[in-house]
Amino acid sequence: MYNHSAARAYQDASSHAGSPREREAALLIKAAAKLQKTKxxxxxxxxxxxALTFNRKIWTLFVxxxxxxxxxxxxxxxxxxxxxGIFTFNHTLRIMTDPKSATVDSLININRNIAEGLRADG
Incomplete structure (x- = not known):
């Protein structure tokens, strides 16, 4: 089940962006920005x-x-x-379990790269 904040973010993105791919890209960028701030x-x-929960919920919707x-x-x-998506779930769990052993960098990079691809295909 997903959190209402992720669903609300999707709806907000829907009202501001055009195509579904643009909306998805906007959500991934928003999640990447939240993760970046945690550094x-x-x-x-x-x-x-x-930030990790928001990112996980966005990926839950996508998957x-x-x-x-x-x-x-x-x-x-x-x-x-x-x-x-499975990688992001597992890596998120690793960070939540032991924040000092793993970084959010790979999650940020995945989100940004997928968003870039969505925008290129949109």
């Missing part, structure tokens, strides 16, 4: 948790959509994106 030395555990057999995206590409 500050004065970030609290609560701020890190909020849920990608799992649909009637999704317009080619199956191999969908599977690759689902695999990235």
């Amino acid at each position: 500050s030395a004065d970030t609290t555990p609560a701020q890190l948790d909020e 849920g959509e990608l799992m649909s057999e009637d999704h317009e995206m080619p199956k191999e590409l969908r599977q690759n994106l689902v695999n990235l």
